[in-house]
Amino acid sequence: MRIVIGLDLGTSALKAVALDAAGTLVAQAGTAYPTSTPQPGWAEQEPADWRAAAFSALQALHEALPAFAQPLGLALSAQLPTLALLDRMGAGPRPAIVWYDGRAGAEAEQLLDQIGVAEWYRRTGIVLDAHYLAPMHAWVARRQPRVLGHNHAPWFDSPRPRAGGSAGPTAVGGNRTTPTEKVVPTTEQRLSESISPPAYRLGSAKDALLHALCGSWLTDPSTASGSGVYNPLTSAWDAELCRVSGIDVGVLPGLAQPIAVAGELSPDWAATGLPAGLPVFVGAGDALTGVLGSGAANPGTLAIITGTSTSMVVTTAQPVLDPGVRALLTPHAVPALWGSEMDLMATGSAVRWLEGILGQPPGTLDSLAAQSVPGARGLIACPYLAGGEQGALWDDRAPAAFLGLRLHHKAADLARALLEGIAFESRRCLQVWSDLEVPVDEVVLSGGMATPFFAALLAAVLGRPVRMATAGPSSAVGAALLAGIGAGIWSQEQAIGLGRRGLGAPVIGDPGETALYQRLYAGYARASAAIRGLGGSQAPTV
Helix, strand or coil: CEEEEEEEECCCEEEEEEEECCCCEEEEEEEECCCECCCCCCCEECHHHHHHHHHHHHHHHHHHCCCCCEEEEEEEEECCCCEEEEECCCCCCCCEECCCCCCCHHHHHHHHHHHCHHHHHHHHCCCCCCCCHHHHHHHHHHHCHHHHCCCCCCHHHCCCCCHHHCCCCCCCCCCCCCHHHCCCCCHHHHHHHHHCCCCEEEECHHHHHHHHHHCCCEECHHHHHHHCCEECCCCEECHHHHHHHCCCHHHCCEECCCCCEEEECCHHHHHHCCCCCCEEEEEEEHHHHHHHHCCCCCCCEEEEEECCCEEEEEEECCCCCCCCCCCEEEECCCCCCEEEEEEECCCHHHHHHHHHHHCCCCCCHHHHHCCCCCCHHHCEEECCCCCCECCCCCECCCCCEEECCCCCCCHHHHHHHHHHHHHHHHHHHHHHHHHCCCCCCEEEEEECCCCHHHHHHHHHHHCCCEEEECCCCHHHHHHHHHHHHHCCCCCHHHHHHHHHCCECCCECCCHHHHHHHHHHHHHHHHHHHHHHHHCCCCCCCC
């Protein structure tokens, strides 16, 4: 039996799956790893824990396979953007900075001061903030320069004043700090640093795990987009953005398509039971492999991939840039397709938080919410529990809140209000795609929040049929489908079709509830604006 393997390095656990040549899930395994929070708003993981989790999961997967199974390849998927720095030996000189860590806000603002929000978006398709690799790297360079092989904070940390206040693409400077507060190295120091071999490598979580598996230092376009310095329209690192960010292009991974062979599985992994020399394919970011694995890699289909956060991706045939700078442009896991993406920061994590507060067993919030009524008896929840929101808002100061709380409200109303708030933020994103004339004909729901209750709620709030993906962990399955394409088992079109085999029947919203939620959404939008105003929130200046 020929099989292909998909690995998904998620935010809290690594999942491994095996598909046979018919695309059927034949085995799966998983291993969790810890996240540390050295300070409020920080989140770090150890790359060594990722490698240990991959080893454990692959070993368990191999043990679950039939003895006659013949692995033909392995592909990766991973959380992003998570900053992983590797030294020359492939070890992590400091913990990885996880994608939802918010420490690099000041660095992001400094970089945007030099280029401008709109120009950065035009070049990269992303809205730069603290959650991208370039600001994270700038934070490390400023506060822990020895990690990067420097004896001082690098010269990019001392920008020149902007001439005439220009925010054009060639302008530099405009930092909010006083230039005299910084130490500027000599020209000789700068030259010495520029010609010395890089003391480190800069990549994302998937890049680090790929290097551990086969020794290659490569990334794919979807993962590269999480750096903040990759131009998806030219398929290259942007030299000007790298310079402004203080990143030597030489420390970044090489670029390859998701279905390209990165290398062969190292003999170091022989104890997993997998054969040395197994082809390892580059793979893609977890949101995009999730689109493929959930059966949503068709233009006009919106994938809602739920987990700690939620990725919302519409597949398009052509790249779509948003003049309002809200929807991200991302290369797809499937070559020649594109993704228009918006991400909600706290969804599954918000659900787990409220379950804990209410003393509910994990996975029971939707059954509790079902005991309330549409509109949660007048209770509104703004679900910005991660500290700010991306989605269609891009507001890093948005505070979470329950509004309208009264003595008559019960735990069920709190549960329903939170889920409705998440659905309403999804509705806000849908409006952006409508404004951009990006068609959304159906919704595919996958991940931990893919329950009949939430699917019905989304169908009513969004006014679109919703189908649940049931084929297994979607991002890992998508990675395995990429391995199958790379190994020649099936074509891209066949892989897309195999992903759709796991879709459930469409859930159609009740027309009466849809009309009610249209009215309730207007009230929610006003409440959200009010609470964000109290939090001192402001949208990015375009």
